[in-house]
Amino acid sequence: MASQVNPPRGMRDFLPADKARRERVLGVIRDTYRAHGFDEIETPVMEDSSRLHAGLGGDNEKLAFGILKRGLTHDDLQAATEPLDLTDLGLRFDLTVPLARFYATHRADLPPVFRAIQIGAVWRAERPQKGRFRQFMQCDIDIIGDAGPLAEIELITATSAALDALGLDRYTIRINDRRILTGLLSHWNVPADQHERALIAIDKLDKIGAEGVAAELAELGIATDGLAAALATEGWNLLDAAPEWLDLDAYRALLDLRAAVPGSELIFDATLVRGMGYYTGTIFEIAHPDLGYSLGGGGRYDGMIGRFLGSDVPATGFSLGFERLVDLVHLDDSSQPDAVALLHDAAAAPAALGRLKAELVGQGHRVRLERKPKNVKTTLDRLAAEGFTHFAFVTDGATAADLELRALG
Template identity: 65%
Template structure:
């Protein structure tokens, strides 16, 4: 039986033009984050299975790929009560859990306030669909060790600067606080922690199932009045800074913190959204997402998770993170034009001396930052179109009598 030659389901190969665009986007993001004082780190693609399933990853733990232990025997298979009994490692499903482990391991070697960049692939056993993959790149920045709002300010400034550098305009930051969400649930009579956790999972589905769907699910799971809950949720969907100020259910201290954050970020379109949840259960305070009016999905998000690192270190460390949705961003960005900086040397036929071609290429590299040799084809139109898609800006034709590029015309591929 013939084996398949396609990439594994939910994963992708990247052709040269796509890879070039991805590297361009990554380069821009890395450059902006470095300018803002963040240092890049790298962690292993696998973590201990027990760490990945310690309750820190929320529903993502259910999507983790497990790595089976070496040397398993049939007896091990018989004695296992669950599949995870056979695994000692797993592929990371995000970059936050590895960062917490990294910080706990290297704290003595790091500054008291550590600003980290992680840009790397992660893996989740998602059901593949448009825009949702089993392997994808995350772009995370985190500030560890800073309890005050300076951390949120730096993260939001760096993130919006990265979006601006990529040419993505018109974005806004939806912002909320977990304390406000818990106060809202308490006003509904939901005060027990496990019940509140279930309720937040339901409210987080608002974009998918609407106010009525959320209210009905809350009625089924927690006994809330669906009609009254739906009315409240509809009102909250259109709420803003002014309309909720002074509300009986509002956590006034958390809201005041958000208003101070807003005042500290002039020029950033910061929009209060009391229905914003962010699905990860480890968030403890501020939460935020990047929104754009042209897209029905967020371009990134994050929040404060002050309790996570303490699970590894034995003492709590304040922490806030912001992750850009790289796979979504890369589809919105085009490679910059490079008509004068890129050139491709086209060969007339196979009779051109390869030593001379190498010399011409070396000469072209003196004045152009990227040079490729291409053999002339019968269908030049398709060849040139393909080169333009790959980011080449101009080309020249050379023949058996070309000894130098002096006087050779470079023509635009645009």
């Protein structure tokens, strides 16, 4: 029986053309963020298991992949009361927890306000489905050390610039503040120990509607008078007749933020939750009319780094949903260097082919040597699909000046 050759469920192989396209999209994002003053860092794909399960990652902690301790014995297995007892490391489920640990480790070597880029794979034990994978790429920017609104302004401006550079249009950024959500829950007399459960219910609004949210809150014993009106609150016209639950300081701060980034389409949404429990202030999420899910999001998480340092450090971050974004954008290929395929026969001298290839590469081309097949058309079709733009037949002793480059496709 043949062995299984597919990748693990929820993980993917990428063919060369797919990989090249992903790298081009990542290059646009990376270059845009660097232009906005952010510096790229790298952290290990693994962190201590205790850190990944310290209450910083919300529901994602339940999806963390654990790594078994080395040298486990039968006695260790018998003594364990839960699976985590057998692990000492785990794969990172996001880039925020590693960043908090990174900053705590290297704070003395970093500027007072640190602007970080992180681009890398993360792993979650999801149930695989369309658009949801167990290994996927995240693109994060974070600002650590700035407690004022400038951090949010920079993050939203840089993220909008990256989306614009990718040619994405018609997107909006929904925005809210955790203080507004807290005020909403307090207005409904929700006990503090039930806030997170109530927010989880509100976060399902787009899936189960206002009636479904009301039913879930009622199960928690929460009165929902005025719920429908609150859940329908959207836009920037609340100051004239502000609802009782609205935190006016937080709302005015969002108005100021909107005025500070006029090039971005910001929409106030009082029901925007963002699922991570570590958010403490402004939260935001990218929406697109063609999609039923977000393209990224983030917010302020001032309390996280203090868990490592013992003193709070302000922090705000914005993450792009790369796997969803990469299938949505279409980059112009015209600026890419010519990719040339040289088709040669078996008699061609290897040393001469090597010199010819080096000469063309030196001129700025991407070059591949291909043995000339009997069926040239099939090979040319494959090369065109792989992104090659030109080809030439190579004769013995040919130089770059002798080649007749022909267009592919």
